[in-house]
Amino acid sequence: MPTDTTDETIRYTADVVLLAAGNVLLIERGWDPFKGQWALPGGHVDRGETSLAAAARELEEETGITVPVADLRQVGAYDAPGRDPRGRYVSVAYTATLPSPVSPMAGDDATAAHWWPQDALPHLAFDHAEILAHATRCLPADGGRSPAADRGTC
Numbered sequence: 001m002p003t004d005t006t007d008e009t010i011r012y013t014a015d016v017v018l019l020a021a022g023n024v025l026l027i028e029r030g031w032d033p034f035k036g037q038w039a040l041p042g043g044h045v046d047r048g049e050t051s052l053a054a055a056a057r058e059l060e061e062e063t064g065i066t067v068p069v070a071d072l073r074q075v076g077a078y079d080a081p082g083r084d085p086r087g088r089y090v091s092v093a094y095t096a097t098l099p100s101p102v103s104p105m106a107g108d109d110a111t112a113a114h115w116w117p118q119d120a121l122p123h124l125a126f127d128h129a130e131i132l133a134h135a136t137r138c139l140p141a142d143g144g145r146s147p148a149a150d151r152g153t154c
Contacts, residue, residue: 008087008088009087009088010088010089010090011044011086011087011088011089011090012044012045012051012089012090012091012092013042013043013044013051013054013089013090013091013092014042014043014045014051014052014054014055014058014091014092014093014094015040015041015042015055015058015091015092015093015094015128015131016040016041016042016055016056016058016059016067016072016093016094016095016096017040017075017093017094017095017096017131017132017135017136018041018059018063018065018067018095018096018097018098019095019096019097019098019118019135019136020097020098020099020100020101020102020115021099021100021101022117022118022119023101023115023116023117023118024115024116024118024121025041025063025065025101025104025113025114025115025116026038026039026040026041026113026114026116026121026122026124027039027040027041027062027063027106027110027112027113027114028106028110028111028112028113028114029110029111029125030109030110030111031109033084033085033086033125034126036111037122037123037124037125038114038116038121038122038123038124038125039124039125039126039128040093040124040128040131040132041058041059041062041063041110041113042055042058042059042062042091042093043058043061043062043108043109051092051094052069052072052074052092052094053069055069055072055092055094056068056069056072058108061107061108062106062107062108062109062110062113063104063105063106063107063110063113064104064105064106064107064113065102065104067096067098071096072094072095072096073094073095073096073138074092074093074094075093075094075095075131075134075135075138076092076093076131076134077090077091077092077093078090078091078092078093078131080127083126083127091131093131093134093135095135095138101115118136
């Protein structure tokens with residue numbers, strides 16, 4: 001049990017795993033940390049905003065792709081200390097599936113947005129490889145629900 005009683009600022013973020021026909025949508029980060037590296041679309045949850053609303057907003061801001069919040073399914077919360085070099089971050093991840101990839105347009109702090117084949121991914125920033133692996137176990141490529149999701153483990 002840690003004995004450090006210093007208050008720690010915890011930041012709240014949302015990430016999106018968007019799948020389409022065996023591909024996953026990634027953004028190239030325009031800012032540090034991990035500037036120039038590929039990551040899931042996502043970002044900070046604004047004051048008064050839910051993580052679900054933030055996930056949809058960040059996806060649209062960074063990729064130009066709109067997914068209705070009703071189509072986003074929560075994958076899990078990721079809170080390992082050290083997952084972000086800027087400090088303590090807790091991220092809630094969501095996933096959705098499109099029938100086929102649509103053309104993304106990078107925006108906000110993303111310098112590029114690109115669909116990558118799930119079997120040929122670049123190295124991902126933060127713990128996004130773990131989030132992606134969890135999401136793909138929880139949501140089959142056809143957009144249906146997996147047995148794990150039905151058990152409430154996603």
